[in-house]
Amino acid sequence: FHFTIMIVGESGLGKSTLINTLFNAPIAPTRDGNAAKDQQDSASKTVEINSFTSDIEENGVKLKLTVIDTPGFGDFINNTEAHKPILKSIEERYENYLDQESRVNRKNMTDNRVHACIYFIAPTGHSLKQLDVQFMKELGPKVNLIPVIAKSDVLTEAEVTGFKERILQDIKANNIQIYYPAVHENDDPETVQEIKEIISRIPFAIVGSNQTFEHPPGSKNHIRGRKYPWGLIEIDNEAHCDFVKLRQMLIRSHMEELKEHTTQILYESHRSLKLEG
Amino acid sequence: FHFTIMIVGESGLGKSTLINTLFNAPIAPTRDGNAAKDQQDSASKTVEINSFTSDIEENGVKLKLTVIDTPGFGDFINNTEAHKPILKSIEERYENYLDQESRVNRKNMTDNRVHACIYFIAPTGHSLKQLDVQFMKELGPKVNLIPVIAKSDVLTEAEVTGFKERILQDIKANNIQIYYPAVHENDDPETVQEIKEIISRIPFAIVGSNQTFEHPPGSKNHIRGRKYPWGLIEIDNEAHCDFVKLRQMLIRSHMEELKEHTTQILYESHRSLKLEG
Numbered sequence: 001f002h003f004t005i006m007i008v009g010e011s012g013l014g015k016s017t018l019i020n021t022l023f024n025a026p027i028a029p030t031r032d033g034n035a036a037k038d039q040q041d042s043a044s045k046t047v048e049i050n051s052f053t054s055d056i057e058e059n060g061v062k063l064k065l066t067v068i069d070t071p072g073f074g075d076f077i078n079n080t081e082a083h084k085p086i087l088k089s090i091e092e093r094y095e096n097y098l099d100q101e102s103r104v105n106r107k108n109m110t111d112n113r114v115h116a117c118i119y120f121i122a123p124t125g126h127s128l129k130q131l132d133v134q135f136m137k138e139l140g141p142k143v144n145l146i147p148v149i150a151k152s153d154v155l156t157e158a159e160v161t162g163f164k165e166r167i168l169q170d171i172k173a174n175n176i177q178i179y180y181p182a183v184h185e186n187d188d189p190e191t192v193q194e195i196k197e198i199i200s201r202i203p204f205a206i207v208g209s210n211q212t213f214e215h216p217p218g219s220k221n222h223i224r225g226r227k228y229p230w231g232l233i234e235i236d237n238e239a240h241c242d243f244v245k246l247r248q249m250l251i252r253s254h255m256e257e258l259k260e261h262t263t264q265i266l267y268e269s270h271r272s273l274k275l276e277g
Numbered sequence: 278f279h280f281t282i283m284i285v286g287e288s289g290l291g292k293s294t295l296i297n298t299l300f301n302a303p304i305a306p307t308r309d310g311n312a313a314k315d316q317q318d319s320a321s322k323t324v325e326i327n328s329f330t331s332d333i334e335e336n337g338v339k340l341k342l343t344v345i346d347t348p349g350f351g352d353f354i355n356n357t358e359a360h361k362p363i364l365k366s367i368e369e370r371y372e373n374y375l376d377q378e379s380r381v382n383r384k385n386m387t388d389n390r391v392h393a394c395i396y397f398i399a400p401t402g403h404s405l406k407q408l409d410v411q412f413m414k415e416l417g418p419k420v421n422l423i424p425v426i427a428k429s430d431v432l433t434e435a436e437v438t439g440f441k442e443r444i445l446q447d448i449k450a451n452n453i454q455i456y457y458p459a460v461h462e463n464d465d466p467e468t469v470q471e472i473k474e475i476i477s478r479i480p481f482a483i484v485g486s487n488q489t490f491e492h493p494p495g496s497k498n499h500i501r502g503r504k505y506p507w508g509l510i511e512i513d514n515e516a517h518c519d520f521v522k523l524r525q526m527l528i529r530s531h532m533e534e535l536k537e538h539t540t541q542i543l544y545e546s547h548r549s550l551k552l553e554g
């Protein structure tokens with residue numbers, strides 16, 4: 001089973017940490033401060049597209065996971081072109097598949113189309129930035145777009161609620177297309193309830209962490225979290241953030257659906273546009 | 278006693294909250310999410326310079342405080358020009374003073390020069406952004422520049438330490454000039470110690486809040502802070518953030534010095550350059 005996920009957002013929003021937390025495996029290299037700086041200096045003033053593939057296991061299922069990192073997005077003084085290399089990468093992968101699909105011999109096709117794109121929104125507490133709107137408008141029609149509120153531990157519960165409302169208003173006002181899991185006719189009531197709960201939390205307010213702590217101290221119970229002088233955040237605690245919901249949607253219930261939506265809807269739409277002229 | 282302070286940083290870094298917290302008075306209008314959005318829409322694509330003056334009292338001393346807000350800085354997709362209106366405002370105030378100083382009748386001079394500029398660094402945890410470097414390089418020689426780490430409650434103690442180190446390295450590497458309180462020959466040992474402690478915390482990692490809570494719950498003791506499901510941050514607790522140190526440096530010990538440094542060093546340097554040609 002092959003799954004390709006893209007992560008996009010300004011530097012320092014916890015992207016590398018989240019990818020490693022989501023799949024419980026060191027997939028994306030988390031850069032310490034200095035490495036990030038060198039990367040920024042050495043990078044020409046454009047967004048890079050980097051790809052990492054690992055074999056992981058989820059619920060006993062072997063998975064070939066490809067993570068596409070996009071360092072540099074939103075990090076320059078002028079980010080006018082920021083979304084372009086990313087859009088280009090998504091479209092090239094559709095083109096690549098289209099070429100292969102059109103061949104006489106289609107025995108050894110490789111599919112590197114992007115099945116989901118997680119977009120990290122900076123937790124300002126106000127509303128979407130112009131950068132966010134530009135990216136989501138451009139990419140929404142091309143890829144399953146999953147916006148998340150990054151480092152949501154900087155917001156109180158009331159601030160998260162207000163921020164989510166304003167983000168959804170901005171998404172509506174700008175005709176931005178984001179991914180919502182679908183409820184199917186033959187779904188059992190439990191599944192329908194689960195999907196509704198997932199939908200009610202979008203955009204997910206997430207916290208990521210590679211560190212574990214004893215909780216309570218001295219006990220055998222270990223939790224993943226972030227330890228502050230004023231308290232301990234548990235990322236798997238749904239009262240603290242929506243990490244569990246994101247993981248549930250991405251991995252447990254909707255990987256299949258995300259792939260189908262990419263190949264049957266988004267790709268077909270790209271193909272039709274391309275073949276029409 | 279008249280003091281003019283400028284606050285600069287991207288939207289959502291807690292600037293309005295901090296100004297109100299610093300002076301314990303509702304000086305800057307804290308915008309809720311929607312107001313910020315309207316402001317962004319209605320604002321032409323340039324940084325605005327807004328000024329608010331209030332009469333406040335600090336330690337029994339009456340103070341005419343002017344706060345200059347700079348909404349729009351860093352908020353656009355292209356921020357190439359972001360620092361220019363701000364630099365222009367600082368220089369215009371020097372020009373204004375120079376004009377008045379050169380008149381025959383100097384009875385009614387008004388001094389609106391900027392005595393300090395607090396620059397809010399987004400708490401990415403990595404190092405300075407290009408936007409930060411550009412602003413600080415341009416403005417450091419013109420105004421007393423006080424960089425602070427905004428919303429530092431998003432960083433653990435270890436992350437704050439690492440981030441401060443890398444920020445100071447970036448400041449050094451880019452020849453950025455920031456304000457440091459001076460130790461004077463005739464200072465008593467207690468004052469020298471206090472100044473050294475202030476200097477050791479630069480750049481200050483701050484948290485701001487307009488809300489108060491009973492601490493512990495049910496007690497008469499009220500603290501200013503932010504309440505999360507996992508704990509309560511106390512902004513006046515030096516183990517939680519450097520707010521007390523910033524307040525100490527700005528208000529208690531160094532308002533006089535900040536004014537002197539502006540009028541005797543920075544202004545004079547501007548005047549000499551201007552008069553030389």
Ligand SMILES: Nc1nc2c(ncn2[C@@H]2O[C@H](COP(=O)(O)OP(=O)(O)O)[C@@H](O)[C@H]2O)c(=O)[nH]1
Nearest residue numbers: 011012013014015016017031151207208402431
């Ligand atoms: N407060 C908070 N900090 C986080 C979170 N995730 C990561 N961090 C920290 O933020 C910093 C940058 O994280 P990183 O994953 O390298 O961000 P990236 O630049 O987007 O890949 C590191 O110090 C992380 O420990 C989070 O959910 N909340």
Ligand SMILES: Nc1nc2c(ncn2[C@@H]2O[C@H](COP(=O)(O)OP(=O)(O)O)[C@@H](O)[C@H]2O)c(=O)[nH]1
Nearest residue numbers: 125154288289290291292293294308428484485
């Ligand atoms: N975590 C955290 N949130 C803050 C802090 N200061 C303000 N906020 C919150 O951040 C949001 C934006 O604050 P505001 O002062 O309007 O930011 P501004 O746009 O820079 O003026 C509001 O929801 C504030 O309650 C802080 O120090 N830490």
